Amino acid sequence: MPRTSSTRTPGSAVTLQQVATAAGVSLATASRVLHGSGGRRVAEALAERVTAAAAELRYVAHAPAQSLARSRSTVVGVLVHDIADPYFAAIAAGAMGVAREHDLMVLVANTFRDPALERDYLARLRAQRARAVLLAGSAFVGEPFAEEVAAFADSGGRVAAIGGHGTGIDTVEPDHHGGGRLIAEHLVALGHREIGVITGPAGLATVAQRLAGFTSVVARPYVAAADFTREGGRAAALELLRAHPRLTAIFALNDLMAAGALAALRELGRPVPEQVSVAGFDDLPVATDLTPGLTTVRLALSDIGAQAMRLLLDDEPGGRTVPAAAQLVVRESTARAAGVH
Template identity: 90%
Template sequence: MPRTSSTRAPGGAVTLQQVATAAGVSLATASRVLHGSGGRRVAEALAERVTAAASELRYVAHAPAQSLARSRSTVVGVLVHDIADPYFAAIAAGAMDVAREYDLMVLVANTFRDPGLERDYLARLRAQRARAVLLAGSAFVGEPFAEEVAAFAESGGRVAAIGAHGTGIDTVEPDQYGGGRLIAEHLVGLGHREIGVITGPAGLATVAQRLAGFTSVVAGPRLVHADFTREGGRAATHELLGRHPELTAVFALNDLMAAGALAALRELGRPVPEQVSVAGFDDLPVATDLTPALTTVRLQLADIGARAMRLLLDDEPGGRLVPAPAELVVRDSTGQASTLH
C-alpha cells in the first residue's frame, strides 16, 4: 500500500482522493467507507485499509467539501414534504432567517412525501452546485437515501437533516419519541385507559417515533390512520368513536389532526374534555386558538430549522447530532377520565 508524506496537500486539509490513493482504492469506495454512504457493501479488508489510511493522514470527513464549498453558488436547498403544512412552513422559515444572515438564497422544494421526488431534487440541487441542502422532511422508514446524500457531499456540498436520515450527516433530532411518551404519561395520569390514536401516513419515521413513544407507556391503543390534515383528523375521529364509543381520550399525532378531532367531537355532541380528552403534537400557533385550547407537545420548530441551517453553514466538521427537546404543554382539552363508562 503506497503511502508517502507527499500525499498531504500543501494547504493543510487532506482530501478524500488522497486517502483513496493511499489506501489503493477508488474514490467511490473511500467515500462509501468514510461517509457511510449506502449502495454496494465494501469488503471488510478494504474498509480497514481505508480507515487506516484516513487515520494515518488525519483525514477529516467533510474537509474537502468545505474547501470546495467556497467556490459554490449562494443557494441553499431545503426539502420538505408539504410546505402547506404549518409544521414544515415553520421549520423552513426558521432556516430561511439564518440563511439570510449569511446572505444566502434559500430554495424550498416540496416532495409530496414521495421518496423518488426527494432524490430527484437532491440530484438537481447537486447539478446546480447548491452550497448546501437541508433535508427537513421526515425520513421514510427503511428508505435508502444515503447514496444520494453521499454524492451531494462528494460534489462539495453540505447536507444536514432534521430527524435521522443516515450516518455522517449533521442532524437536528427532535425528540418525537419522548413527546409521544409525555402525552401517554399525561393521559394515563388523568386516569385514561381507553385511548384512541390517530396516526399519520404509514412509513414516515416521525409517525413511527411518536407512536413508539406513546405505546412504550400505553400498550395496544386503538389506531386509525389518516393523512396529516385537519380533514383527515376529523374523519378519523368519526371512525374511531363510531367503532369504539368507550374511548375517553384521543391522541392525534399532530395538531392539524387534533383540530379536526375537536370539530368531529363537536359534531358528535361529545364535550371536550368532560367526556373525551384530546391531545395533539407540535404546538402550532393554532393550538392556543382552538376551543378548548389544545394540550400538545411543543417542538420549537423555527428554532429547529434555524439550528439545522447553522449546522450547514458554520464550516465545522460534520456528523454532529443536536437533540431538540419535546415539552408537554397542558391546556384545556385534556381532563380527568370520565367515569361514565
C-alpha cells in the same frame, strides 16, 4: 515540532486529495471518512488508512471543506413533505433565517411525501451544484435513499436531515418517541383507559416513532388513520367516536388533526375535556388559540430548522446527531376521565 510529510507542499494547507493519495483511496472515500459525507459504508480497514494518512499529514478538515464549498453555488436546498403543513413551514423558516445570515439562498422543494419525487429533487439540486441540502421531511420506513444522498455528497455537497436518514448524515433528531410517551403518561395519570389515536401517513418514520412512544405506555389504543390534515383529523375522530363510543380521550399525532378532532366533538355536542380529552403534537402557534387550548407536545420547530442549517454550514465533519427535546404542554383540552375521581 510538527511533523511534515513529503507529500505536503510547504506553507499550504493539505488537501483532501493529498490525503486520499497517501491512503491509496479515492477522493470520495476520503471525503466519506473525514467529512462523513454520503450514506455508503466505508470498510473499516480503508477508513483506518484514511484517518492515519490524515493524522500523518496533519490534515485539517476545515480549510479544504471550505474551499470545496466556495466552488459551489450559494444555493441550499430544503426538501419538505408538505409546505402547507405549518410543521414544515416553521422548520423551513428557521433554516432560512440562518441561511440568510450567511448570504445563502434557499430553495424549498415539496415532495408530496413521494420518495421518487424526493430523489428527483435531490438529483436536480446536485446537477445545479447546490452547496447543501436539508432533508426536512421524515424518512420513509424501509425506503432506501442512501444512494442519492451519497451521490450528492460525493459531488461535494453537504447533507443534513431532520430525523434519521442514514449513517454519516448530520441529523437533528426530534424526540418523537419521547413525546408520544409523555402524552400517554399524561392521559393515563388522568385515569384514561379507553383512548383513540389518530395516526398520520403510513410509512413515515415520524408517525411510527410517535405511535411507538405512545404504545410503550398504552399498549392497545383504538387507531384510525388520517393524513396529518385538519379535515383528515375531523373524519378520523368521527370514525373513532362512532366505532368506540366509550372513548374518553383522543390523541392526534399532530396539532392540525387535533384541531379537526375538536371540531368533530363540537359538531357532536360532546364537551371537551368534560366528556372527551384531546391531545395533539407539535405545539403549533394555533394550539393556544384553539378552544379549549390544546394539550400537546412542543417541538421547537424553528430552532430545529435553524440547528440543521448550522450543521450544514459549519464545515465540520458530518455524521453528528443533535437531539431535540420534546416537552409536554398541558392546556385545557385534557382533564380527568369522566367517572374517575
